[in-house]
Amino acid sequence: MKLLITKANSYVVGVLMFLFTSTCILRADGAAIVKNPFDTLKQVRKENRADAATGFYKKHYRRIAEAQAMNYLxxxxxxxxxxDDKVLESVVFDLKADxxxxxxxxxxxxxSYYQKAITFANEHNLPLQTAIYLHHEGMFYSNFKHNTTACQYFLKAQEEFKKVGFKNVPxxxxxxxxxxxFYYHLGDYHNAMIQLQEALKYNIGTARExxxxxxxxxxxxxxxxQYQQALNNFNNAFNIALHSRDTxxxxxxxGNIGSIYFLQGDYDKALPYIRADYNQSLKYGEKINATIAxxxxxxxxxxxxxxxxxxxxxxxxxxxxxNxxxxxxxxxxxxxxxxxxxxxxxGLAAKALDIKKKYQLANDSLVAQNNIAAVEVVKMRYLISKQQAEERRLKMQANTKDEQRNTFFIVVFLVMVIAIWLYNRQVLKIKKDKQILLSEKRRVDEELKFTEMKLNAYTENLRKNNVLIESFKQQIDQLKNKNADDVVVKHLEELMQAHIMTDDSCAEFKRIFLKVYPNFFFEIKKAFLxxxxxDIRLLTLVKLQCNNKEMANMLGxxxxxxxxxxxxxxxxMxxxxxxxxxxxxxxx
Known part of the structure; x- marks a missing residue:
């Protein structure tokens, strides 16, 4: 522990000396004389130079004119x-990319610069820097929503961190x-949880992190x-923030604690928490969080x-x-x-109807957006499983090569060598065939899983439409009883009709349904002439366990x-x- 503290102190002192003296010195009269910006790196220990240079760049050069920034770098x-500091030299590529x-x-x-940083680190046997630059490139793609590419770089980076040894990575x-x-904002909570639990195993830099x-x-x-588990974690986080006085x-x-009570319908308990969350969010300029509150x-x-x-x-x-x-x-x-x-x-029915039309348009866009996000999650999970399968394949391949090499030195007679060689060739062919079959099965399973998700989403959307249709029916009845304006009633009837399953939407529904239950229509027609x-449309809704009310609304x-x-x-039948x-x- 003392050694760690000593190293940390020497790093902080080195960086502070560098930042303080790197841009200027004082004349006798107190005026500043501009110096070469990185001259004082010699005052910093070798193992801290890269961090010191990075800190100084981010503080002073990140947003200056391009020509000047490139000149300094x-x-x-x-x-x-x-x-002759290869780590410091590699950092320059990373800073230019940034x-x-x-x-x-x-x-x-x-x-281009991220790739140069990775290549340079590889060529000069800098495994930690290779992993860091792969991670940085992943963050670059993630920030601009190139999610699949970002995921590939994160997977490569973690593979390199593993080679270095996770405990050896600052x-x-x-x-x-x-x-x-990255996974959380895609809605892939499963993989996000895995990463967070791993993060807690290692030294965390600050209480805020x-x-x-x-x-x-x-x-x-x-x-x-899972509200109780959520509350346990929020209370734990609050105690740490309280201890570190992080207001x-x-x-x-x-605000998160209040959201639990809010979701449970306990508004009296939720109210003071949500008000506090709103005030704090405004204080710190967190407009999105303030809006949610x-x-x-x-x-x-x-x-x-x-x-x-x-x-x-x-x-x-x-x-x-x-804005x-x-x-x-x-x-x-x-x-x-x-x-x-x-x-x-x-009781402002016409005004409510106008807002509902806007709501429906916006909600349709949100559903489409969420569907795209769901596809992204499926892609990410497929990519991760593919990477894990590749790692297993490489390990098996390495083990097979070791076995072949050992067998080669043991075999004495030429006939035995040839026999074993042929045998091993056959084994490898069988393994390869099995891998191809497994790969094909995984692909088919992923496609089926995605189609089932799409069918469930489609069915759920139909059920949501039922709620809207029911609401429209009630409003139409109310307005007719009140002898309301015929135009308003007609708009409501048109809006309701738009959510009833049409021939076009039914064809799309049938196409998705067939992917999940490919033999259903054939078997139905064979069993019941x-x-x-x-009739068949009605049976598909029965198959999806829709009740009479839902079927009535869907079919109009x-x-x-x-x-x-x-x-x-x-x-x-x-x-x-x-x-x-x-x-x-x-x-x-």
Missing amino acids: DQLTTIARGY YYAVNKLFNNLSI NMSSYYAQVAD KVSIITTIGLIYRNSN AWMGIVK LLRLAKINLANNKIEMGLKQLAIAETLIR SPVPVLNLRVDILDLKAQYYDQM HLSET ITIEGIKKAKQRLRKK QLDEQVTIEEAISNI
């Missing part, structure tokens, strides 16, 4: 060669936490409806019939996200949804019509009285 290359990423966003120059917990953040990691674990539990994180964690307050006010206060909060929420630099479509959807609920509660397309008929259709269907339609098709 070229001077750093000259200094590194003078010291400069262009900051100032030109996604660009080919950054990609700030290993930070690398794990950054990859966890530890609070962030534990809070994210809590959020994953919350998003999975910003104390406010964030309080405001929407929760608005929902509580709706439940308590505090209409005026709630509408003011929604107006403020709209202002907070109006947001990050995507906030989900928040816009939530604002429109709450507004429609407020106008309904106020003379069924019409309408009454519940009584569904019951009669089922009675006619039973006769066509010639079922015994004891056998239900559901039982008859359960095994098909």
